[in-house]
Amino acid sequence: MSISQLSITHLRNIASLKLALSPQINLFYGGNGSGKTSILEAVHLLSLARSFRTTKHKHYIQHQQPDTVLFSRINAGHSGQLPVGFQRRQDGNLKIRIGGESIDSLATLAELLPIQLINSDTFLLLEGSPAVRRQFIDWGGFHLQPQFLSAWKAVRRALQQRNSLLKHGKLQASLRATWDHEFIARSLELDSYRQAYLDLLIPCFERLLQQLLELDELSLHYQCGWDKKRGLDTVLEQSFERDRNLGFTHQGPQRADLKVKLRGMMAADLLSRGQQKLVVCALKVAQGYLLRQQTERSCVYLIDDLPAELDRQHRQRLCRLLEQLNSQILVTSTERDAFSDCWSADVEVRDFAIHDGALAQ
Ligand SMILES: Nc1ncnc2c1ncn2[C@@H]1O[C@H](COP(=O)(O)OP(=O)(O)O)[C@@H](O)[C@H]1O
Ligand SMILES: [Mg+2]
Structure with missing residues (x-):
C-alpha cells in the first residue's frame, strides 16, 4: 500500500x-x-x-x-x-x-x-504503560489474523460486563463460572493470536536489531496477563473475593504485556536515548516486515x-x-x-x- x-x-x-x-x-x-x-x-x-x-x-x-x-x-x-x-x-x-x-x-x-508511526512518543514502547505494548502486539493481530478483531471485541465486551457486575455487587460466587464462560473462552483465543504473532515477530525483531546495534542480551518477554500454570478459570476463582472487593477483574488478557529486557533488567532503565530509539525502530520495522511477508501488503x-x-x-x-x-x-x-x-x-x-x-x- x-x-x-x-x-x-x-x-x-x-x-x-x-x-x-x-x-x-x-x-x-x-x-x-x-x-x-x-x-x-x-x-x-x-x-x-x-x-x-x-x-x-x-x-x-x-x-x-x-x-x-x-x-x-x-x-x-x-x-x-x-x-x-x-x-x-x-x-x-x-x-x-x-x-x-x-x-x-x-x-x-x-x-x-x-501505518506505522515513529515519533518521540514511540519511546513509550519501552518506558510507558503495558497498554502501549498491548496496542503494539494488537496492531499485528489486527493486520495478520482475520479472526483477531472479533475475539478482541468479545473480550472487551465480556470484561466490561464482568466489571460492571463486580462493581455493583451483582456477581454472585455461585454464578461466577457461568458468567465467566465466555470471558475465558475468548480470552484464550485472544491470547493464542497474540502468542502466534509474537512467535513470528520476535525472531524477526532480533535479526533486524542486529543490523542496527550490538546488543546481544536484549530480549522480549510476553506475559499473557494471568498465571498460565494455574489456568484462567482457577485464577478467576481464586481472585474472586479480591475482584469483588475492588470492583474490577485483576487478571486476564487486559493485563498482557511485552517486557523488553537487557541482562534481566528493564531495557528502558539501561539504554541511552539513541539506543532506545534504535530498539523501538527495530520493533516497528519488524512489524512492517512481517506484514509484507505474511500478507503481501x-x-x-x-x-x-x-x-x-x-x-x-x-x-x-x-x-x-x-x-x-x-x-x-x-x-x-x-x-x-x-x-x-x-x-x-x-x-x-x-x-x-x-x-x-x-x-x-
Ligand atoms: N489549528 C491550527 N490552525 C492554524 N495553525 C495551527 C493550528 N495548530 C497548530 N498550528 C500551527 O501550525 C504549525 C504546524 O506545526 P508543525 O506541523 O508541528 O510544524 P513542524 O513539524 O514543521 O515543526 C505551527 O506553527 C503551529 O503553531
Ligand atoms: Mg514537527
Whole structure:
C-alpha cells in the first residue's frame, strides 16, 4: 500500500497543499513550525481518522475554518488505485469515503492503509504503560489474523460486563463460572493470536536489531496477563473475593504485556536515548516486515524527526533497514543535509522543502 497523491486542506497551518509522493522515500524538511509534522498527521488521519497529537479535532482543524479536508490516492494492491477522502467539521461530523462510497467502519479504513508511526512518543514502547505494548502486539493481530478483531471485541465486551457486575455487587460466587464462560473462552483465543504473532515477530525483531546495534542480551518477554500454570478459570476463582472487593477483574488478557529486557533488567532503565530509539525502530520495522511477508501488503511509515538522537553511522544503518522494507516512507527533519549520504543510489527519494504550511519556492 502506498499513497501516490496527497492533498491537504485546512489542517493546522496548511491552507492547501498538494503532493505527488514517491512510493519509496519522501523527505520533508523545513524549520520549526513549518508544517512537517502536520503532513504526517494528515496521513494518520486518513488511516485511523484520529490524530497522534490530540484527541480533539478542534486542535487540528485550521483556525477559523469550517473543516479539515484530506484526499489521497492509494495504491491498494489487487484493488488498483483507490481514492480516499476525509472530512472533519468543527461540529465533529466525520465523513470518510473510499472509492466514492461512504463508510461507517473505521476498521475498513485502518485495514486499507496500515501505518506505522515513529515519533518521540514511540519511546513509550519501552518506558510507558503495558497498554502501549498491548496496542503494539494488537496492531499485528489486527493486520495478520482475520479472526483477531472479533475475539478482541468479545473480550472487551465480556470484561466490561464482568466489571460492571463486580462493581455493583451483582456477581454472585455461585454464578461466577457461568458468567465467566465466555470471558475465558475468548480470552484464550485472544491470547493464542497474540502468542502466534509474537512467535513470528520476535525472531524477526532480533535479526533486524542486529543490523542496527550490538546488543546481544536484549530480549522480549510476553506475559499473557494471568498465571498460565494455574489456568484462567482457577485464577478467576481464586481472585474472586479480591475482584469483588475492588470492583474490577485483576487478571486476564487486559493485563498482557511485552517486557523488553537487557541482562534481566528493564531495557528502558539501561539504554541511552539513541539506543532506545534504535530498539523501538527495530520493533516497528519488524512489524512492517512481517506484514509484507505474511500478507503481501505493506504499511506506510511516518517517521517524525528521524535524525534526532542518532549519530551519522546509526542514521545510515537505520536508513538501510528502512529501504529494505520496500515500503513507502515519509520522513521529516529540520535539516536536509542530515540524510545526504544515507540512501542507496537506486532508491527513489523525493525531497519537499516546507515553509509556512506550503512548498517552499
Ligand atoms: N489549528 C491550527 N490552525 C492554524 N495553525 C495551527 C493550528 N495548530 C497548530 N498550528 C500551527 O501550525 C504549525 C504546524 O506545526 P508543525 O506541523 O508541528 O510544524 P513542524 O513539524 O514543521 O515543526 C505551527 O506553527 C503551529 O503553531
Ligand atoms: Mg514537527
